[in-house]
Amino acid sequence: MESGVHPLRGHILITHTHWDHIQGIPFFDPLFVPGNEWDIYAPRGLGSSLRESLAGQMQYTYFPVTLEELGAAIRYHDLVEGVFEIGDIKVRTRYMNHPALTLGYRLDADGVSVVYACDHEPHSRQYARGTGTMSEQDRRHIEFMRGADLVIHDAQYTTTEYANKIGWGHTPVDCAVDMSRAAGVRRLALTHHDPLRSDDRLDALCEDLSTSLPQAVRPMEVFAAAEGMVVELEASLDIKEKDTENFSAIASIVPALHEHQVLIGIANETLAAKIQQAAQADNLRILQAETSEEVLGIVRSTRLSLVILDDGQVGGDALETCRAIRNIDVDHARDLPVIIAANAESDAGSEAGVTDWLIQPFTSEYVRTRLLAWVMRSMCRWRRAPFPENEARRIEALKELKLLDTKIEDRFERITRIAAAAFDVPIALVTLVDQDRQWFKSRFGLSVTETPRDQAFCAHTILDKDVMIVRDTLLDPRFADNPLVIGEPRIRFYAGYPLTLPNGTSPGTLCLIDTRPRELDEVKINLLRDLGRLVEREMAATLPS
Numbered sequence: 001m002e003s004g005v006h007p008l009r010g011h012i013l014i015t016h017t018h019w020d021h022i023q024g025i026p027f028f029d030p031l032f033v034p035g036n037e038w039d040i041y042a043p044r045g046l047g048s049s050l051r052e053s054l055a056g057q058m059q060y061t062y063f064p065v066t067l068e069e070l071g072a073a074i075r076y077h078d079l080v081e082g083v084f085e086i087g088d089i090k091v092r093t094r095y096m097n098h099p100a101l102t103l104g105y106r107l108d109a110d111g112v113s114v115v116y117a118c119d120h121e122p123h124s125r126q127y128a129r130g131t132g133t134m135s136e137q138d139r140r141h142i143e144f145m146r147g148a149d150l151v152i153h154d155a156q157y158t159t160t161e162y163a164n165k166i167g168w169g170h171t172p173v174d175c176a177v178d179m180s181r182a183a184g185v186r187r188l189a190l191t192h193h194d195p196l197r198s199d200d201r202l203d204a205l206c207e208d209l210s211t212s213l214p215q216a217v218r219p220m221e222v223f224a225a226a227e228g229m230v231v232e233l234e235a236s237l238d239i240k241e242k243d244t245e246n247f248s249a250i251a252s253i254v255p256a257l258h259e260h261q262v263l264i265g266i267a268n269e270t271l272a273a274k275i276q277q278a279a280q281a282d283n284l285r286i287l288q289a290e291t292s293e294e295v296l297g298i299v300r301s302t303r304l305s306l307v308i309l310d311d312g313q314v315g316g317d318a319l320e321t322c323r324a325i326r327n328i329d330v331d332h333a334r335d336l337p338v339i340i341a342a343n344a345e346s347d348a349g350s351e352a353g354v355t356d357w358l359i360q361p362f363t364s365e366y367v368r369t370r371l372l373a374w375v376m377r378s379m380c381r382w383r384r385a386p387f388p389e390n391e392a393r394r395i396e397a398l399k400e401l402k403l404l405d406t407k408i409e410d411r412f413e414r415i416t417r418i419a420a421a422a423f424d425v426p427i428a429l430v431t432l433v434d435q436d437r438q439w440f441k442s443r444f445g446l447s448v449t450e451t452p453r454d455q456a457f458c459a460h461t462i463l464d465k466d467v468m469i470v471r472d473t474l475l476d477p478r479f480a481d482n483p484l485v486i487g488e489p490r491i492r493f494y495a496g497y498p499l500t501l502p503n504g505t506s507p508g509t510l511c512l513i514d515t516r517p518r519e520l521d522e523v524k525i526n527l528l529r530d531l532g533r534l535v536e537r538e539m540a541a542t543l544p545s
């Protein structure tokens with residue numbers, strides 16, 4: 001603004017909406033000037049949208065100007081892990097390990113790479129304490145920083161201080177240095193300094209670090225980042241080495257949804273209404289057709305983002321309609337996603353050109369998430385579990401237990417209490433997987449009493465005979481977009497033991513949940529099996545003999 005340039009155009013990348021990271025926004029002058037244009041980016045799945053989070057801190061009680069009154073045009077972008085471009089800058093995002101959903105950013109432009117990795121805690125707590133080695137996840141973090149010219153890294157604690165701050169989501173200084181060295185980083189700017197550390201003590205800390213760093217072939221410069229500091233970076237010659245093209249991009253920015261048109265070619269009114277409602281919730285534009293001819297007519301004349309058909313379609317079967325769409329001689333018909341809602345997938349689908357199936361029954365939240373993924377042509381990282389082969393017998397056995405919707409019983413409560421304590425997890429549950437929901441017979445650390453079955457991790461667990469472990473939900477394509485992961489209770493770790501009844505069916509699980517990624521060693525897995533067998537014994541005791 002001092003330069004007098006108008007209008008001003010800019011981009012703001014936000015790691016997460018913890019207060020220390022967004023406090024400056026209401027005081028950022030360029031946002032108040034009409035004509036200016038700003039793009040604001042933050043991780044998707046913060047529960048309420050980014051816009052709402054920012055509006056929250058500018059409510060009238062706290063601040064005289066509301067978000068709506070800001071003069072500049074502001075666009076909000078929800079991000080997941082992946083790659084996107086801002087002008088000629090390539091931006092990569094990577095989830096950090098922090099109590100709130102947080103992204104780190106890597107910017108590549110003009111042969112220079114800069115990484116911003118705050119707020120982050122090493123995944124292996126032993127490694128963070130200096131008493132063990134790093135985990136696979138930590139190596140992934142290092143890959144993210146590989147060869148960067150400048151890494152601005154979380155370094156809030158000393159190793160001694162960290163011992164009392166485990167799980168707070170921040171990195172000890174020594175770890176930040178060690179990981180950056182392993183990544184071959186040129187310059188390391190330490191930041192997110194502990195608020196109690198004075199500038200003098202910070203200088204002394206950096207002095208110590210510089211003298212203790214081994215003189216490598218390519219030395220790494222370490223300093224404490226300070227407000228107003230400017231670091232000049234020159235393009236290094238070994239750009240090739242840093243080029244990480246095969247970086248696992250999962251999805252990119254979600255653009256404006258109202259520009260997408262969805263054609264619902266479904267004759268069944270209830271089903272059509274349910275899908276339409278889900279699409280409208282995300283401002284997608286909806287077109288409707290009831291017959292195959294109408295569907296084909298609209299596909300010919302309109303640029304669509306998605307077509308959904310159902311196999312009970314009036315005047316022809318959906319596979320036939322899909323084949324006909326693929327044969328329409330306009331470009332946009334050939335790669336148009338075509339989804340069929342059905343009770344089961346058909347083998348003939350891929351030959352007919354079906355993109356995906358929407359298997360019934362499903363909740364509206366589930367179809368909403370899938371719709372977005374299809375429209376954006378990105379992977380939907382939320383999959384509902386198929387039904388077990390013995391589903392009918394399983395449900396029958398579950399009803400026979402007479403445990404659904406019964407009162408709290410101490411014989412189960414004590415087991416979840418012990419489990420939570422023994423595994424040091426905030427949540428431990430005895431779950432029962434019913435026809436279309438999972439109900440909790442015992443729940444330690446969780447207030448809700450049931451969830452829809454298509455959200456249930458345990459619906460996956462009961463498909464198998466042994467413990468299912470999800471070390472980090474955000475990295476698992478079955479769960480990363482699950483509402484229980486992106487919203488409350490923000491599951492990051494799950495371990496479930498499938499309970500088995502004497503007749504061989506599985507009514508539910510004993511499971512452990514944490515809001516942080518974790519590992520479970522063989523000793524602990526055995527302990528979970530042991531506790532699971534105690535639950536099985538209690539259940540069998542209620543069966544008529």
Ligand SMILES: [Zn+2]
Pocket residue numbers: 016018098100119169
């Ligand atoms: Zn934070």
Ligand SMILES: [Zn+2]
Pocket residue numbers: 018020021119192
């Ligand atoms: Zn922070």
